[in-house]
Amino acid sequence: MSTDLTSEGAVVAAARKVLATEAQALQLLSDHLPADFEAAVRLILSARGRVIVSGIGKSGHIGNKIAATFASTGTPSFFVHASEASHGDLGMITEADIVLLISNSGETQELGDVLAHSKRFSIPLIAISSRLDSTLMKAADCKLLLPPAPEACPMGLAPTTSTTLTLALGDALAVALMEEREFKAEHFRTFHPGGKLGAQLSTVTQLMHGKDALPLVDINTPMDEVLIEMTSKGFGTAGVLQDGRLVGIVSDGDLRRNMAKLMQSTAGEVATMNPVTVPPDMLAAEALALMNTRKITTLFVVAEGAPIGILHLHDLLRAGVA
Incomplete structure (x- = not known):
């Protein structure tokens, strides 16, 4: 034409x-x-x-x-x-x-x-x-x-x-x-529970896995036990505790960086200390932005220093946040 x-x-x-x-x-x-x-x-x-x-x-x-x-x-x-x-x-x-x-x-x-x-x-x-x-x-x-x-x-x-x-x-x-x-945004979500907008206005606590799903080890835990915890919970990471507070995480990257002496080490010796965490009331969209910025796929959810949940990138994708 x-x-x-x-x-x-x-x-x-x-x-x-x-x-x-x-x-x-x-x-x-x-x-x-x-x-x-x-x-x-x-x-x-x-x-x-x-x-x-x-x-x-x-x-x-x-x-x-x-x-x-x-x-x-x-x-x-x-x-x-x-x-x-x-x-x-x-x-x-x-x-x-x-x-x-x-x-x-x-x-x-x-x-x-x-x-x-x-x-x-x-x-x-x-x-x-x-x-x-x-x-x-x-x-x-x-x-x-x-x-x-x-x-x-x-x-x-x-x-x-x-x-x-x-x-x-x-x-x-x-x-x-x-x-x-x-x-505020939390009020807005009350009237917009459906669709992508509702997903973006969800909070971390609404999408996270709870305490029963948390992969957690003590700071002095031998790495063979850490690997079992990481494998059994399926998140590819483990939170490291000291006196009930989250002080570090062990990720797949940490395993590779410490491969030469991995099985002779403890969780605290391998972990990345002072990890990036999020509060339960953070918007899911903000958590996604943090993941993208830090190039990570998992975030521990912390309240008063103690882990209460874990959020994976796949959780955000399934909810339609991304």
């Missing part, structure tokens, strides 16, 4: 124009953050219930994503379709909740029943719109005004820039809320 270079150039130019238009709009939003932004964050933080997000059409799709981002980052939230709300789903919205309504024009008729419901039961209302004088914005307790920016659509009709701005504003709210709640 022949390629029209002129047409290809026009396609690329069109794409760049869209991206430049939306990038400029995002910068405009950053420079003119809505005056009520912090008030909206404080309002959400004070909520006894959830953040109920609603919209219609493209605004509805964006609202769905905002609600999902809230919910996964520590702010209880869900999306209510505006049309379904008019047919019974208004019952999902309680007086303990906060309503976030999205409408670029601020005059979306389908939001009328949700708006009326929030006013009837004195439910706090946050609005995202590009028109300050719209019905929606006049009714809102917190007004998140989008800056005047052209749609990237050449006809200026299809929601493009406006939906990008709304999505970005939702992300800004979610991240601000995360920081105010001091939401």
Whole structure:
């Protein structure tokens, strides 16, 4: 199939124009953050219930994503379709909740029943719109005004820039809320237990082998007994203890380096002392990075100097961390 270079150039130019238009709009939003932004964050933080997000059409799709981002980052939230709300789903919205309504024009008729419901039961209302004088914005307790920016659509009709701005504003709210709640990686994993992200947010203690699997010998153990321990536990290494504390490890590399006098030596004479270890609460992804940096495949997990587990590279691979 022949390629029209002129047409290809026009396609690329069109794409760049869209991206430049939306990038400029995002910068405009950053420079003119809505005056009520912090008030909206404080309002959400004070909520006894959830953040109920609603919209219609493209605004509805964006609202769905905002609600999902809230919910996964520590702010209880869900999306209510505006049309379904008019047919019974208004019952999902309680007086303990906060309503976030999205409408670029601020005059979306389908939001009328949700708006009326929030006013009837004195439910706090946050609005995202590009028109300050719209019905929606006049009714809102917190007004998140989008800056005047052209749609990237050449006809200026299809929601493009406006939906990008709304999505970005939702992300800004979610991240601000995360920081105010001091939401950390271990909390994030609670809402993301599956897939690669969940694996990367696992902690060492969730993936390690426990005490029963540990290959351990005393510092004075003869090397013939050390070899038996290394072979029986199957990790290719043994931890060396002194007074219950891990003071060294014997690895395959240590065996090769001491081959000439190996069977006349003790564990302490062969071991690499002061080994690299990890705490049980370290993220698995951090443990993997440490393995890669130190070019090792096994890490002992230590608490207060004593070994409590062992983590192998294969454990990380099986869990999907790598």
